[in-house]
Amino acid sequence: MSKIGFIGLGxxxxxxxxxxxxxxxxVAGYNRSRAKVDQLVADGGTAASSVAEAVAGAEVVFxxxxxxxxxxxxxxxxxxxxxxxxxxxxxxxxxxxRPDTARRVAEAAAQREVRALDAPVSGGExxxxxxxxxxxxxxxxxxxxAAEDVLGAVGATIVHVGPAGAGQTVKAANQLIVAGNIxxxxxxxxxxxxxxxxTEAGLDVLGGGLAGSSVLNAKGxxxxxxxxxxxxxxxxxxxxxxxxxxxxxEAGLTAPxxxxxAQLVAxxxxxxxxxxxxxxxxxxxxxxxxxx
Ligand code: NAD
Numbered sequence: 001m002s003k004i005g006f007i008g009l010g011x012x013x014x015x016x017x018x019x020x021x022x023x024x025x026x027v028a029g030y031n032r033s034r035a036k037v038d039q040l041v042a043d044g045g046t047a048a049s050s051v052a053e054a055v056a057g058a059e060v061v062f063x064x065x066x067x068x069x070x071x072x073x074x075x076x077x078x079x080x081x082x083x084x085x086x087x088x089x090x091x092x093x094x095x096x097x098r099p100d101t102a103r104r105v106a107e108a109a110a111q112r113e114v115r116a117l118d119a120p121v122s123g124g125e126x127x128x129x130x131x132x133x134x135x136x137x138x139x140x141x142x143x144x145x146a147a148e149d150v151l152g153a154v155g156a157t158i159v160h161v162g163p164a165g166a167g168q169t170v171k172a173a174n175q176l177i178v179a180g181n182i183x184x185x186x187x188x189x190x191x192x193x194x195x196x197x198x199t200e201a202g203l204d205v206l207g208g209g210l211a212g213s214s215v216l217n218a219k220g221x222x223x224x225x226x227x228x229x230x231x232x233x234x235x236x237x238x239x240x241x242x243x244x245x246x247x248x249x250e251a252g253l254t255a256p257x258x259x260x261x262a263q264l265v266a267x268x269x270x271x272x273x274x275x276x277x278x279x280x281x282x283x284x285x286x287x288x289x290x291x292x
Pocket of ligand 1: 007008009010011012013030031032033036064065066067070073074094095096097121122123124125231232233236
């Protein structure tokens with residue numbers, strides 16, 4: 001069993017840390033807002049009051065933070081993870097960040113003899129709670145092998161996809177696919193409603209055919225009922241579409257459908273819906289059609 005420091009106990013990090021505790025690991029958690037730390041203590045973990053305290057003596061350090069600047073501050077900062085991690089420790093960053101930032105973090109970690117992995121996840125809050133996330137891992141093969149046991153406590157599909165940054169590149173592709181799926185599901189719902197079709201029956205049969213998807217299974221009924229509590233906030237998906245677009249440009253690529261859905265996500269955020277679940281893209285499609 002490992003001694004683990006876990007930083008960032010939000011919608012995803014909270015249940016992931018709890019699953020590590022449930023698997024028998026010793027988990028010290030730190031979060032900017034204290035209530036999340038208290039929840040981890042209630043789940044059997046211990047409280048850390050700083051990054052330094054969470055990292056002290058840890059064999060594995062997890063980070064699950066919103067965005068690239070957060071990871072840079074927490075990991076590379078003056079009083080950050082690398083300033084306090086012990087030699088040989090594993091740093092597993094599960095946040096969704098820019099691939100180039102992940103590579104920079106890995107290089108800085110190597111200089112401190114810390115083995116870094118970018119290990120972004122997919123599956124949302126339900127799979128974080130069940131411990132069945134899909135985890136796409138970038139980094140050295142020996143670091144991946146060393147992390148497989150702890151990752152097994154939070155994920156069901158855990159794949160080493162390449163060197164540092166590769167996990168984030170695959171996650172960007174994931175976010176492109178999910179955003180496009182949600183956009184089309186929203187258009188289909190508005191279409192069915194406009195034709196007066198029973199949308200419960202419609203989604204049911206669509207889910208059994210080629211139009212079926214994990215997005216439809218996870219989001220369809222909630223979208224039909226206009227339940228937009230997060231889940232995965234639109235503002236985070238907006239951040240991810242920025243990552244997709246920058247990485248596509250870097251490779252000299254165009255992603256026309258992704259660009260269109262990125263604009264729709266951006267409009268939803270600009271209109272004040274950033275704190276809603278990404279399925280609230282349906283509000284945007286509904287408005288564009290002059291419906292309510
Ligand atoms: P969240 O905002 O719920 O959690 C982030 C946590 O980090 C918060 O509790 C916040 O207080 C804490 N935090 C921020 N800065 C900090 C700092 N400097 N020090 C300590 N704690 C700090 O976000 P989330 O939904 O859990 O997402 C986290 C990451 O996972 C994001 O990169 C997101 O894109 C990705 N992700 C989210 C989902 C989802 O469904 N929510 C799914 C897959 C991936």
